[in-house]
Amino acid sequence: MQTYRKTIQDRKPNFRGESGKLFLVRCFSCESKTGRENWAPAVASGTCAWCGWGEKGKNGVKHKKSIKKI
Numbered sequence: 001m002q003t004y005r006k007t008i009q010d011r012k013p014n015f016r017g018e019s020g021k022l023f024l025v026r027c028f029s030c031e032s033k034t035g036r037e038n039w040a041p042a043v044a045s046g047t048c049a050w051c052g053w054g055e056k057g058k059n060g061v062k063h064k065k066s067i068k069k070i
């Protein structure tokens with residue numbers, strides 16, 4: 001069993017596969033209490049489709065939300 005850095009996303013209903021890969025069912029970066037439901041393709045990728053939270057962010061903790069300006 002591999003070790004991995006716990007993130008804010010390590011809460012149900014999110015889960016990790018055997019390799020420690022995160023399945024991001026709900027994003028707790030978007031909505032800290034209940035989580036924001038993620039898009040199916042994004043669940044497997046471990047990256048939030050809404051805010052862009054990704055496990056490979058700095059320290060798995062600090063994430064900047066991307067804001068598009070036109």
Ligand SMILES: [Zn+2]
Nearest residue numbers: 027030048051
């Ligand atoms: Zn998010």
